[in-house]
Amino acid sequence: MIVPDPDPIVPPKAQGPDTLLILLAVAILAFAASWLAPKGVFELAGVVGAGGRPAIDPTSFHIVPSSEGGGAPFFGSGGEVGFLNFLFEGLVSGDRNAATVGLMAFLLIVGGSFGVVMQTGAVERGLRILMAWGGTGGGWLIPLLFAIFALGGAVFGMGEEAIVFVLILSPALIRAGYDSLTAVLVTYVATQVGFATSWMNPFGLVIAQGIAGVPILSGMALRLVMFAAFTGLAALATWRYAQQIKARPERSLTHRVDAAVRARSADTVIEVRALGIGDIAILVLLAATIGWIAWGVVAEGYYLAEIAGQFFALGLAAGILALAFRLPDVDANGLAGAFREGAVQMAPAVIVVAIAKGVVLLLGGDDPTRPSVLNTLLDLVGGWASHLPDWGAALSMLGLQSVLNLFIASGSGQAALTMPLMAPLADLTGVTRQTSVLAFQLGDGLTNIVCPASAALMGSLAAARIDWATWLRFIWKPTLALLALAVAFVVVATLTGYR
Known part of the structure; x- marks a missing residue:
């Protein structure tokens, strides 16, 4: 096994306000808007829209007289939504098949189940064996590691967990002739590529689909193709970079730092524990369950x-x-205990979903035929977007999500802020709600690779002893290439009516 450097850097915390503080500020603005902004309604077009919903007639919007609906009360009672009880009303809204009640139960069970799987240690031991092969495994190890961590991002929503593996893997890859940048690429960057293209990630995709009213884990076929394309191309690019650095180590932007690490970690190889039958059985079970879920959703x-x-x-x-x-x-x-702790770790995501629903309720709800500030906001944004072709509207969603993620590093928080608006906006512009979720997913995940507000990124860089400026100098071109590929998939989704 390759043990971490004896004097690791403590990963810094991301700067900026907590996601819950941002969402509370949004709730205050929504409460104020319920009193200050006009409320409007749409009429339905009489045809079936995306997901079986009646389509909104974008030309039918009109403002209702203020006498027909005042603002949200400060304290609601008897089921009325007010500022002080918007969180409770958000938590208890919906049913077993929708946000937030059904989605909340789903997230808690998934979190607890993943907690049990990780507690067995089988996944970690399997990864550590691959790490130990870093010094002698040859070039094939680089794309293999990238694919494994991409799966971690796609299935588990792996992010901060990559920090530990950067600590372990960086000395091994440096000793094998690569550099610390390669270590961050095959761990953290791989997790974010998987996160952005996942077909089942409970932290981003599932929450966004739940808020948008899209069937959970639907649209799986395109996302599986997308995951394979992104992961394959990114793994190939990482392998080519690693081989170039191995041939000419002095070309690395971290050559000096890596030389110091190489000198300090020359004697850090010890024997690794082999996988037992139980470990192998659990890993096979995990793979089989992923296949079972895919079959169940599709078939x-x-x-x-x-x-x-x-x-x-x-x-x-x-x-x-x-x-x-x-x-x-x-x-x-x-x-x-692991099941309990895993479920507890999902509580922030549950609260975020509840706040998102509560904010929508403060604005008057998401029924287009009932007076609400949300309808007025949709008409304003939809009027601008109506001048764009369908694919242009979808790309504007991708661009907005990418920019917002630089300030809101939480995927669930970003979904809570944007999907209540993006989903009905998709109905107005002719883009499917599934495509609006795809735009969120890609914009949120890919820009995590450069986002300085991301605790996972800054922690991984600290573990590899790479400063953010050096990282940005290295990664900006690959990030643009990934975003260009994201643009291509969003355009394809739009042109094919992705559902």
Whole structure:
């Protein structure tokens, strides 16, 4: 095993206000807008729109007299939504198949199940074995590591977890003739490529689809193609860069820093524990569950309840296998605690979804036929977007999401802020809601690669001893290339009526 450098840098915290503070400020603005902004309504066009919803007639908008609806009260009672109870009303809205009640239950079960899988240690031990091969594995290890971490981002929403693996992998790759930039590429960058192109990520995709009213995990076929394309091309580019650095190490922007790390970590190789039958069984189970979920969504139309049951089955079976094979440091109480902690880690995402719904309720709700400030805002933005072709409107969504992510590093927070507007805007502009989710997903994930507000990025750079300015100098061109590919997929989604 390759152990971390003996004097690692403590990853700095991201600067800027907490996501919940940003969302609270948005809620205050929504409360004020409910009193100051005019409320409007649309009429329905009488034809079926995206997702089976009646389509909005964009020419039918009109402002209602102020006497027909005042602002939200400061304290609502009897089911009325006010500023002090908007969070509660957001939490209890919907049903078992929608945000937030059904989505909240889904997220808690998924978080707990993933907690059990990670507690078994099988995933970490498998990755550590690959790390140990870094010094002798040859060039094939670079694309393999990239693909594995991309899967971590796509399935688990891996982000901050990459920091530990940067600490472990960086000395190994430097000793193998590569550099610390390669270590960040195959770990953190790979997770964000997977995150941005995921077909099942519960932290970004599922939340955005839930808020947008799009069936959970729908549109999987295009996203699987997108994941393969992004991951394959990015892994190939990383491999080519790594081979160039191995041939001429002095070309690396971190050559001097890496030389110091190489000198300090010359004697850090120790024996690694081999995977046991239990570890292999759990890894196979994980892969099989991913396939089972994909089949269930596509072939059987599984939704929140069924998918949550599949994830729970994964956690339960992984725990039983870990106990049956007596995996190290695993006991029944520990697995139960891991499920609880995994569910607790999803609580911030649940709160974010509830705030998003509560803000919409403060603005008057999302029913286009009932007076609301949201309808007025939609008419304003839709009037501008109506001058663009469908693909232009979709690309403007991608651009907006990319820019916003530089200031709001939380994927769930960004979904909460943008999807209540982007989803109905898609209806007005002729873009499918699925495409608006795709624009969010790509804009949110890819710009995480350069976002200085991201704790995961800054922590990974600190673990590799790379300053952000050096990283930006190195990564800006690859990031633009990824965004160009994102543009191509959004245009294709628009032209094909992606649902």
